[in-house]
Amino acid sequence: MTVQVIENLWIPLADGVRLAARLWLPETAEATPVPAVLEYIPYRKRDGTRGRDEPMHGFFAAQNYAAIRVDMRGSGESDGLLDDEYLLQEQDDALEVIAWLAAQPWCNGAVGMMGKSWGGFNALQVAARRPPALKAIITVCSTDDRFADDIHYMGGCLLNDNLWWGAIMLAYQARPADPAIVGDDWRAQWLARLDHLPFWPALWMRHQSRDAYWRHGSVNEDFAAIECPVLAIGGWADAYTNAVPRLLEGLRCPRQGIIGPWAHIYPQDGVPGPSIDFLGEATRWWDTWLKGQDTGVMREPMLRAFVEDHRAPQTTLPFSAGRFVAERVWPSEGIAEQVWHLAPGRLASAPQSAGTLSVRSPLSTGTAGGEWMGTGVPGEMPADQRYDDGLSLCFDTPPLDTALDILGFPVVELALSADRPRAQIAVRLCDVSPDGASLRVSYAVLNLSHRDGSTDPAPLVPGETVRIRVPLKVCGHRFPAGHKIRLAISTAYWPLVWPAPDAATLMFSLAGSRFSLPVRPIDAAETPVAFAPGRSGPATPGTRLRDGRMARGVSFDHIAGKTTFTTIGEGGLFGEGVVCWDDIGTALSHDLTRRLTIVDGDPFSAEATIEQSYTMLRDDWAIRIDTSLVMTGDAENFRLTGTLKAYEGDTLAATRSWSETIPRVHV
Template sequence: MVFNVRDSEERRIKTDYPREIKKVDHIWIPMSDGKKLAATIWLPVDAEENPVPAILEYIPYRKNDFTAIRDSIRHPYFAGHGYASIRVDIRGSGDSDGILLDEYLKQEQDDALDVLDWISNQPWSTGSVGMIGKSWGGFSGLQVAARNHPALKTIITLCSTDDRYADDVHYKGGTMLASDMLWWASTMFVYNARPQDPKVVGESWKENWLDRLENTPPFVEEWVSHQVRDDYWKHGSVCEDYSDIKIPVFAVSGWQDGYTNSVFRLIERLPNAKGLIGPWAHEYPEVATPEPAIGFLQECLRWWDHWLKGNDTGIMDEPKLTTYIQDSAPPKVSYDVRPGKWVADQEWPSKSIAKKNFYPNHMQLSEAANEDSITVPSVQQHGFYAGVFCPFGQPGDLPSDQRLENGMTTVFTSEPMEENMEILGFPMFHATIESDQEQALLAVRLCDKAPTGESTLISSGVLNLTHRNSHEYPDKLIPGEKYQVSVQLDAIGQHIPIGHRLELAVSPAYWPSAWPSPKAVTLTLHTGEDTKLSLPIRKAQSNDEQVRFENPEIAQVMEKKVLRMEERSRKVSHDTVTGAWKLEDYSDEGERKLVTNGLEYGSKNKNTYTIKENDPLSATASCEWELKVGRGDWQTKLVTFSEMTSDEANFYLTNTMSAFENGEKIFSKTWNKEIKRNYM
């Protein structure tokens, strides 16, 4: 995970603001239990004479080093336009007290309410607060909004979800995300273990560090212990009761992000919500790839000014959903630019959307239904070229040409399109299925096939078939019995031009995206009226051409020195003798030194996913990290290794951590855990 600021000729660095600003580099915010959280604040210099509303970003990613560069382009911008912009490290992260025991605990929300109390009582505060955040910060905004603190008037949530079980990094469609469940846990495992800064907390840093190292758990143990949608996942999932959120919400994401789907659900169910989806990866839209980036900070100001200052900026008179319809493009693992167009829908669901059904018939995807049955066997190595679940904009994140995958699945191909088609929303695959095993999954890919043969993955979905009726109460399949199931694919905004074809690929294996079923599965797909691909087709609207955004503006980027450049590789290998397939994903995120505080930080991460042909129980995921943070003669390093395997009955987890101070090992520990498989 790299927080970068890319250069662009059209990205204006703003240095002149309506209000002169100052930065308070460190301040303690007291909690009701006596602990304290570390914060940085940017605000107008005259805010105590002329109080201002506040903007809160509340995340665990270390304000003094890891996010300092990205914080520098955003928070001063808000402050210069008349806001107190506050960046808080949550409990157990950065210089804040305590230990971070898991994601999104009630304690985290309670602390946020204390932070809102504290902000409301400051002499520079009008008492009105907005929250903004991407990813963890976006989740936090939704969850804190549901707690209804009187000072919190609105939120902007980016790249987040309303559903922690069905649409997050742990499980999707009732399947375990093999590529990301362990990776994300290993990421937080090493992130949480970083020490506080001695310059901020003093001599207690070492004692506190050892406490964190010993008592911060590997989150993956808890996540794998909850394999169905139980109370653990319901907590923090605002979809459990959308009516808990009574304030306006601006929901933002991108088509390359792993968290696009929730935008549609939020704007449908929250009356004062607006949605924005661009072509972007998991990043803020003013700096995101692929282009076009937009003047997102200006859009934020329009939102803040309306809801926090009471100025009618006109933003609530605009369409409920603004999206970027991407043009068809050849498959590439990285794009700098995605051609397309902005469109606007006044409401969601939109009256401009109509369903169009396609029916599989042997190897054709036609608009006529014909009865037949098709055998769909398992090929365990299917899925190595799917790209990453949640791209951050790094080179190599995206899916390769799907011709590399199609030979390992059952593929239905349409006739060439006779007219242009624009898809906006959720593709759905409805199917009548038989399985020869009690436990099985169904993976579905939707591709845009060019006349020259290239196949671009445009959406995918997966369903654990034991979860066909409920994620909370799964039940086994009866081999040979027919089931009617529906797989929702990820939402898309995609143009399919004349002459292109649709490809629909189905398989009971999708490694390493989904953890394999315990036994190799053969499915039987029964075609006919009940087996169909349903696409949301959008008709162009007269106001589409009116969608415009300003060019991006950012504040002055914090000065840094690059000590080591970034490096990225993703390699798939196949041993034809053993039948073993391997994906090695390596990311050296580089090393930097911040000029303002002298802190140096950097990391390296290698993730390896292996499986043998015809052997689902050979699946192994492993994640390695090396992370450094230091200053001058104070240098720390963390080295971790995480691994996950399974047999028919259990999952097996191993996590190891070693910590070094100035080259000397001062801590080492191994965690081992065996967890029973539960319909996985």
């Protein structure tokens, strides 16, 4: 089918703001209206996501859909200012966009909404607002709970990715609208945007418990509000996968889930492979709910998930061996809890009647943990866990007599006390091969002030025994015969989370402490699951100008006792390289260096620094954004400083600086 691409069109809102959109339209749509598929994010349809948008939205248009990429208010070429993520204003604007789409002469009145990450979040949030024209959504790599499972906090611990993402948002939102779209007013609009720019990481650090700020936009507050069909997608190497089984369990609308081995990537490009024909699966979803066709979608199992095979630990993983399995409903009727009890050095089949064990890990424990959110690039996966296992309290099963499959949430329940009021715990599930190599299968961290939930956290009473229950990240894995299952417990997980202000020792009572696994029978009668390989529409025309580079490493200063974790992306945030988009003549480059340092035994030595430079180049236009951020902390406060310099050519157009002291509240 012939597809017309409209580079920019304006969507007017009631308050006079115009949102900028890029449209892929079937040539026949003016005569025979078609459904519309909306992706609504702040990442610049003109250049920022151009390479991803063209082959995906062009594919949908070729299947007889009007595919539209809209820049949110205050981003890209859209008017207005962007104050934060997931605001009510963002949802309100989306409702107007959906109504506008449904009313266009080329649209038949049916709209679908989709997105990955931010776009997956707001697809769920907008669905909960029930706009009449919205008939179905697809949410990829998103969450139903903004406090429990987003880039800011995990288990009540502050993620260091909060600063990383906040720094990136500074650079992203400091980019000007393209003069080729908005005209001569672009510079005044740019300066206004720079003057208004929020200090993103501080916005999120001011909310250190699950307050109204985080409950807003968390659709698990009221699953019943979502009535349109939902297809939820996740990947084991991504950080957002917990939401998929929770959505399947909590929603009552038509729903399905797919979990693959992938990182934070659409599955047609999925890494680790195997990729799948996500665009074909999405088209079947849209055909069912937007065109009323019987595609057999709702006769598919509710969950199709990839069970990964064991592999040697490696930080770069292009492909994951394993198989897709099917669960007719979720929670599954066939998955059973297998319970192990904690005993000295081992996981035992019988509960222990007495005994205690203690652990206080070096603050640098966790350097083998890999990135919180995989993006499918070299070096990001967890390394051999023996680095961290040696600094942790470990419990092993005997070698398994037969292979064992798990699918779901492992759970650890512990009776513990601490010698300090503020403490953290990290728990890891590992697959230990006969040669001793330790592969991380799942993990969790918990700020023990949040042991009874994150709405009203409270410090521990030193010496008082408490019981905690910690679900680990959802996972699908096969432990081979002859391997051991290991539970590893530490009191730190750097550089994933900021350390607790007290370096505490934890004491565990073995009586009543247990670890349960969601075991899926290997010999179960299987519903065959087969996906076609990934495919896309025509690629975006582009010329590679320079290769990128990605580096990750840890160094130890054995005199100062300092550990430094460094990540470097050159030419692209993830080392993608510098590409010029040929049809708009614009080249983008993004360099970022992050350093996270800590001295064992001194939680106040923790420091995070991020330096980055973002450039946009065209024959007649050159923009550069340089930022520098630093974060430190003491017993009572976090301290954040930042600078931003924006250049037009060699001329400094604007500068911003921030310095904030944020009280620590049970973090």
